[in-house]
Amino acid sequence: MTRPMIGLTGMRQTRKTSLPGLPLRGVALSDDYTQGIEYAGGIPVVIPYMADETTLGNLAKRLDGLVLSGGEDVDPGIFGEDPKYGLGDVVGERDALEIALIQMMRAQGRPILAICRGIQVLNVALGGTLYQDLPRQWKGQIQHSQKAARNHLSHRVKIEPGSRLAACFGGQTVIKVNSFHHQAVKDLAPSVRAVAWDSEGLVEAIESKDGPFMLGVQWHPENLWRDDEQVLGLFRAVVDEAQKQA
Numbered sequence: 118m119t120r121p122m123i124g125l126t127g128m129r130q131t132r133k134t135s136l137p138g139l140p141l142r143g144v145a146l147s148d149d150y151t152q153g154i155e156y157a158g159g160i161p162v163v164i165p166y167m168a169d170e171t172t173l174g175n176l177a178k179r180l181d182g183l184v185l186s187g188g189e190d191v192d193p194g195i196f197g198e199d200p201k202y203g204l205g206d207v208v209g210e211r212d213a214l215e216i217a218l219i220q221m222m223r224a225q226g227r228p229i230l231a232i233c234r235g236i237q238v239l240n241v242a243l244g245g246t247l248y249q250d251l252p253r254q255w256k257g258q259i260q261h262s263q264k265a266a267r268n269h270l271s272h273r274v275k276i277e278p279g280s281r282l283a284a285c286f287g288g289q290t291v292i293k294v295n296s297f298h299h300q301a302v303k304d305l306a307p308s309v310r311a312v313a314w315d316s317e318g319l320v321e322a323i324e325s326k327d328g329p330f331m332l333g334v335q336w337h338p339e340n341l342w343r344d345d346e347q348v349l350g351l352f353r354a355v356v357d358e359a360q361k362q363a
Contacts, residue, residue, distance in 0.1 A: 121181035121359035123159040125150050126215055126235075128188040129166060129208045142166075149339035150186050150232075156342070157352035159359065166210055170217055177221040182228045182359030185215055185235030187337060190300055196246045203250025203299065216242040228330035228358035230351060233298055236323060236333030243306030251299050257317035261296045267340040271296045274321045274336070280312040281324050281332055285350035294321070294336035301335060309333075330358040 127146030151161035190205040231239040263271040270293035302320040313322035325331035342348040
């Protein structure tokens with residue numbers, strides 16, 4: 118059986134060099150993402166920043182699934198807001214790349230797994246909004262940008278029984294997760310539903326109501342699957358769905 122090819126987005130990286138000329142620019146992505154897809158049975162392909170959307174479209178046609186990774190903040194202008202205090206780095210190139218990929222993959226019926234920033238840009242691309250900065254805009258007291266190691270389980274998340282997300286965790290409805298974010302889903306896009314929350318009611322996961330498989334989580338499973346194989350259920354979900362579509 119041919120293993121499905123899963124595209125993964127990464128951060129826009131500018132690297133200084135001592136040599137003459139402009140700084141080097143490229144894409145950066147942790148091995149935790151790509152090896153998670155590999156261990157789940159897929160072939161990971163890191164998506165570069167391209168100059169032409171036609172080239173991106175040609176690549177998208179060859180991908181069986183998509184993972185949207187963590188990283189910079191989403192430009193609030195996309196969901197009709199001016200920047201507020203607390204907004205971090207915004208990279209317009211990345212927003213444009215990922216929103217285009219989301220639309221392309223949905224049009225092809227391909228599955229999408231969205232992680233941290235990924236859940237945010239997915240919700241925005243489909244018509245939702247975000248809290249630009251939780252400390253200033255959210256009433257809760259839970260620490261969502263932990264100071265502990267990346268694989269430390271920080272706070273609890275409640276999962277909706279019977280959801281795709283619950284199936285990824287063997288039917289569990291309460292799990293502990295790591296947390297490295299200051300933005301979060303505010304108003305849900307029309308085509309998704311919330312399927313997980315922290316104990317104060319902040320949305321921690323979304324999935325598609327119908328149509329192509331889409332699942333987004335606010336935490337970082339790529340940092341957890343080496344310690345807990347059950348976390349690989351998230352990566353296996355997108356790989357298995359991609360296998361059906363391949």
